[in-house]
Amino acid sequence: MTLTPFQTIVIIIMATLGTMITRFLPFILFKDIKSGNSYISYLGEVLPYSAIGLLVVYCLKGVTFSSAASWAPEVIAIICIVVLHSWKENTLLSIGAGTVVYMLLVQNVFI
Amino acid sequence: MKEKNTAFKAAFPHTIPVFTGFIFLGIAYGILMSSKGYGLGWTILMSTIVYAGSAQYVAITFLTTAFNPIYALLMTLMVNARHLFYGISMIDKYRDMGALKPYLIFGLCDETFSIVCSAEPPEGVDRKWFSFYITLLDHIYWVLGSAVGAVLGSMLSFNTRGLDFVLTALFVVIFLGQWKSQKDHKPAITGLVCSVACLIVFGQSSFIIPSMIAILAVLLISRKKDSGDSEKETVQ
Numbered sequence: 001m002t003l004t005p006f007q008t009i010v011i012i013i014m015a016t017l018g019t020m021i022t023r024f025l026p027f028i029l030f031k032d033i034k035s036g037n038s039y040i041s042y043l044g045e046v047l048p049y050s051a052i053g054l055l056v057v058y059c060l061k062g063v064t065f066s067s068a069a070s071w072a073p074e075v076i077a078i079i080c081i082v083v084l085h086s087w088k089e090n091t092l093l094s095i096g097a098g099t100v101v102y103m104l105l106v107q108n109v110f111i
Numbered sequence: 112m113k114e115k116n117t118a119f120k121a122a123f124p125h126t127i128p129v130f131t132g133f134i135f136l137g138i139a140y141g142i143l144m145s146s147k148g149y150g151l152g153w154t155i156l157m158s159t160i161v162y163a164g165s166a167q168y169v170a171i172t173f174l175t176t177a178f179n180p181i182y183a184l185l186m187t188l189m190v191n192a193r194h195l196f197y198g199i200s201m202i203d204k205y206r207d208m209g210a211l212k213p214y215l216i217f218g219l220c221d222e223t224f225s226i227v228c229s230a231e232p233p234e235g236v237d238r239k240w241f242s243f244y245i246t247l248l249d250h251i252y253w254v255l256g257s258a259v260g261a262v263l264g265s266m267l268s269f270n271t272r273g274l275d276f277v278l279t280a281l282f283v284v285i286f287l288g289q290w291k292s293q294k295d296h297k298p299a300i301t302g303l304v305c306s307v308a309c310l311i312v313f314g315q316s317s318f319i320i321p322s323m324i325a326i327l328a329v330l331l332i333s334r335k336k337d338s339g340d341s342e343k344e345t346v347q
Contacts, residue, residue, distance in 0.1 A: 015157070050326045095136075
């Protein structure tokens with residue numbers, strides 16, 4: 001542990017607070033908007049798809065093209081996930097296999 | 112009481128995929144925490160009150176560097192800003208949830224969101240309790256999984272380098288699942304393209320908020336264009 005227990009608790013409270021703000025804020029802001037508001041229902045329909053796209057990019061933000069080790073493990077593991085998932089469509093299998101491939105690559109091949 | 116039992120029985124099958132995923136991801140998280148020197152108690156505390164996979168992974172960074180609570184808060188807000196999108200999606204569905212509403216919003220993580228926004232309770236089952244049990248079960252799986260990982264992690268020692276890729280793998284799989292379930296890929300492509308563009312322009316540390324603004328702008332503009340093309344499709 002780098003931090004003291006007190007500092008650790010403060011960090012955990014910050015992470016809790018940050019998460020709760022993002023979850024509660026829309027409900028507080030749009031409390032008075034009538035049901036069936038066309039903007040809210042349109043966004044409710046399309047936003048989840050854009051949000052996951054954003055998340056994937058967020059996870060890969062550290063990828064650079066300066067050396068093979070800084071992009072190849074990610075690219076190879078994701079190709080494995082895409083192939084495996086379109087073949088078996090088993091969420092757990094795809095996640096597990098992709099992670100194992102990535103770990104093997106960063107620990108043994110692209111060190 | 113009977114009403115709650117039937118809601119529980121209807122909710123449970125929907126959570127089985129999350130059970131497998133969360134036990135696995137939770138174990139990975141618990142192991143990662145213990146590899147950084149944080150034991151069972153800390154892991155259970157984090158998983159119970161933060162209850163957000165990506166934020167908890169990011170929080171590990173703040174536990175292992177110099178103490179900086181404000182930056183931890185801002186980073187969590189940025190990492191979890193996507194939850195704003197989930198909240199907006201659920202405003203109509205969670206309108207009449209009464210006393211359960213605060214907990215339902217508290218527990219609105221990626222996986223719970225994906226179920227409660229798509230699964231319909233069978234006839235005669237109360238939506239309120241149905242949504243509640245989905246949220247509660249997912250929460251329990253996550254805490255349980257990370258507790259198991261914390262215990263395993265302190266017994267085994269193996270090279271965990273790359274284990275955090277499990278999170279990336281999860282989102283790639285969710286992305287693929289959504290891609291397959293939708294005919295219209297514009298929202299998914301908008302998410303990817305806007306984020307990559309903002310990543311290039313604004314850099315790693317500050318592209319999330321610009322990406323969200325860009326995504327909203329593109330979605331709203333393309334909606335206007337679509338409704339100009341064919342009004343029937345967008346008028347609801």
